[in-house]
Amino acid sequence: MKTMAGSEDQKFSLQEVLDTFKLCLSENKEVYLEQYVAGWRGLVKFLNSLGSVFGFISKDAVSKIQILVSYMKGENASHYATVQSMVKYELDNNLVDVNKKGSHPESGCRTLLRLHRALRWLELFLDRLRTSTEDSKTSALCAEAYNESLAQHHPWMIRKAAGMAFLVLPGRQTFFEVMNVGPPEQVVAKLGEALPLISEVYQITEDLYAQHNLLDLP
Numbered sequence: 001m002k003t004m005a006g007s008e009d010q011k012f013s014l015q016e017v018l019d020t021f022k023l024c025l026s027e028n029k030e031v032y033l034e035q036y037v038a039g040w041r042g043l044v045k046f047l048n049s050l051g052s053v054f055g056f057i058s059k060d061a062v063s064k065i066q067i068l069v070s071y072m073k074g075e076n077a078s079h080y081a082t083v084q085s086m087v088k089y090e091l092d093n094n095l096v097d098v099n100k101k102g103s104h105p106e107s108g109c110r111t112l113l114r115l116h117r118a119l120r121w122l123e124l125f126l127d128r129l130r131t132s133t134e135d136s137k138t139s140a141l142c143a144e145a146y147n148e149s150l151a152q153h154h155p156w157m158i159r160k161a162a163g164m165a166f167l168v169l170p171g172r173q174t175f176f177e178v179m180n181v182g183p184p185e186q187v188v189a190k191l192g193e194a195l196p197l198i199s200e201v202y203q204i205t206e207d208l209y210a211q212h213n214l215l216d217l218p
């Protein structure tokens, strides 16, 4: 408990990232794109701090973030305030390749779907970290979470590369330290607080995408 005061002003903390997911939801449960993207930016920063082996993963995440940001700053910015308004705008204006890649290979909808699937991985991984014990292997927790989620959308080559990257993840203790939220009990508590929020953002997006048949966008 000795390191609690003043922790806001210290270096990168996972706390901030988790907080941005808290800010994602509007009063009527729409998902703000700006906060969603900010959450991913923070996660990428965290990933980069783990080493260059993860570069191919963070590069892909960054390019997806950039696509979304360019829409959010573009001439139709007003339609890209929330995930809901983006889906409506892109569908109403035929801006989404629905069955196979065509003239809109980088729609906001398909780009966000990739991050959305990764958010499920995050939810599963964080929950495993939360309930892990001192002798748990982060690489195993990460691989399990991945196999249950993202892996199902990835070809063999990517799965192989991801599996190899997981092997060099730091151990649980170091991992918790890099998260920079305090002693292990505090990390576990933070994860317990953050998870329901991440789950809610995930579920709202999932339901929206299911409702519009967007879960398999190419």
Ligand SMILES: CCCCCCCCCCCCC/C=C/[C@@H](O)[C@H](COP(=O)(O)O)NC(=O)CCCCCCCCCCCCCCC
Pocket: 014, 043, 044, 046, 047, 056, 057, 060, 061, 114, 115, 117, 118, 121, 142, 146, 150, 158, 162, 169, 179, 218
């Ligand atoms: C902490 C360990 C981090 C491990 C990250 C686990 C996720 C593994 C994902 C492997 C993705 C490999 C890169 C390529 C992906 C693309 O093929 C594929 C499909 O895109 P396409 O349809 O445009 O071709 N892209 C995707 O699925 C999007 C992947 C986005 C991954 C973002 C991962 C960010 C990880 C943040 C880690 C934060 C950990 C925090 C824990 C406290």
